[in-house]
Amino acid sequence: MYPATSDTRNQAAMNFTLAVYAAPHASQSAATALRFAQALLRQGHQLYRVFFYCDGVHNGSSLATPPQDETDLLPAWQSLQAEHGLDLVVCIAAAQRRGVLSEAEAKRLERPAANLAPGFELAGLGQLADAVAHSDRLVTFGS
């Protein structure tokens, strides 16, 4: 139990998993997921995992560069990860199709570059099933 505000004193801390299907900038949903994650952690809940699936894999791209006056979700996810030790998992199959590759994947697939941002890791779809089994709550952020 890590009560953070008076609102949450009477509440048991829970384990959440978020499934994020939306790319940043294309849909509001990725930004909503980030704000929701911040609210959960502020309230003392745990985030068991954030699983980026479908177009959500683009959240893990190190190359996205929004204009200076637009919100950049990447550093926000990364600082949340660093601060809370979050498990930010990008589905490896969905990422491969869409061109989000780690150094190892780029080498294995003989592609010219890698673009998976630090703080994110590629893993299989089994990590979603595992998260469902080990979380009190799953919230899906669709596209």
Place this chain on the structure above:
Amino acid sequence: MYPATSDTRNQAAMNFTLAVYAAPHASQSAATALRFAQALLRQGHQLYRVFFYCDGVHNGSSLATPPQDETDLLPAWQSLQAEHGLDLVVCIAAAQRRGVLSEAEAKRLERPAANLAPGFELAGLGQLADAVAHSDRLVTFGS
């Protein structure tokens, strides 16, 4: 006039521009646009430009690697480009937001890698307006 099949003999060849808003694999629309482009060229029409906008910029990613048993649109666009000298333009502003960068853009924005595929070029939104002005027909492939 370049009649290609008997169907098109009586038809004047026209200048088309395609606006593609959809990423491959996320939506069927990118694949439909490619097939439509192939049909146009088969019929002897000209493609003034294919303008990749919104999520369509991901069509220009050199890193997307679909499984072997799924259609890979990238080499198909590239061979069409090589054969017909197509103008495959990726909107630079939309691409920057979404992480599709040329070598020059990656350097300018201080990002760790570039992923714009050969055969595609980054250019401004003015190229869409220019294409509208210089084409007989514009067909939009939405997301």
Place this chain on the structure above:
Amino acid sequence: MSLHIVSKSPFSSTALADCLTSFIEGDALVLIEDGVYALSGALKSQPVVGPVYCLAADAQARGLTIPAAVEAIDDDRWASLCTEHNPIVSWFR
């Protein structure tokens, strides 16, 4: 006259309904991608507008039969329709 292209299912999107509101005498309608699900509903027997065309490959992909009142077309015919009409209006959300 306009060529309208609808690519979303009429059961989950208003793309077709919005298109039909904008359809006038002389226009034509092409159903592509999930737009072909209109064949299993509103446009099944007697289409409310005409002419209606349908990409055969998209209907076949989805296990749908194209009724007599709708003309099955391939990509080449679609391209020709685009030369015969103007403007071309896509309804995709």
Place this chain on the structure above:
Amino acid sequence: MSLHIVSKSPFSSTALADCLTSFIEGDALVLIEDGVYALSGALKSQPVVGPVYCLAADAQARGLTIPAAVEAIDDDRWASLCTEHNPIVSWFR
């Protein structure tokens, strides 16, 4: 009981309608993103189901006023609602 989260406009998507079909006594509804446009229509005066919550930031972004029958919430309250209900069902297309 279930917490339903709707994020698409009821005027262009069937997400809300599909959700309402699945809504039973004891469930709750949260409108987020374009889902808040339900406030300018179906859920304006007397919501057909209840309780209905609405992310205030999303309504404010879009220039919408939240009617009395709908409770305006922030992200923290949304998170709390997620602990109070189960399962959580997202309707996003």
Place this chain on the structure above:
Amino acid sequence: MGKRSLALCRQAPYGNALAREGLEAVLAASALEQAPDLLFSGDGVFQLLPGQEPDGIGQKNLQRNLQALPIFDIERAYVCEHSLSQRGLSLDDLATGGPALHPVSDIGKLISSYDTVLSF
């Protein structure tokens, strides 16, 4: 774990990737012996139409994924009756070969009996 999860499949096949990626997630969970139950509703019932031949649009047949489900001990799936009738369909119009299909009239009650709902 004893937790019950439901995959809510609401997308038509082929037009976007969600139908396919949803089934892939279901198969992956099943391979780990955490098979969710399936509920097809809305345009998701179109995934169950027989005779799909997507070669002409360059896609893989999704019905193979459905037919693989019983191998992973997914023996039955629910179908929303309301969604079927909205689309002029009945259970007889749907494909066999995958899990047995059970019509459901009150999907709200069904949904609320699960611990987790994965929306696709």
Place this chain on the structure above:
Amino acid sequence: MGKRSLALCRQAPYGNALAREGLEAVLAASALEQAPDLLFSGDGVFQLLPGQEPDGIGQKNLQRNLQALPIFDIERAYVCEHSLSQRGLSLDDLATGGPALHPVSDIGKLISSYDTVLSF
């Protein structure tokens, strides 16, 4: 060129990027003196609601883009009357400050008078 083009704006603001990217394309064309006319229909009419304050969701106010249109000689825009009434709105509910708004009842006729339609 003498060609007439229309930007058909059918998306609500903020939920997805299409409303914004559509207006950006319109502004870019206008800067090159190829300004299209604008037609707001469907959920696109929500772009015209006054009092939008998207700071709380981390987005830029789209109405600034709309207000910039007259600078680029886009003096008027069309609004679909049917879409307004479907949403319980009238012309009086919409924001001023951008181009003058002209209600249109027969948008099919309007659309067919253009050489090119850009859908957003």
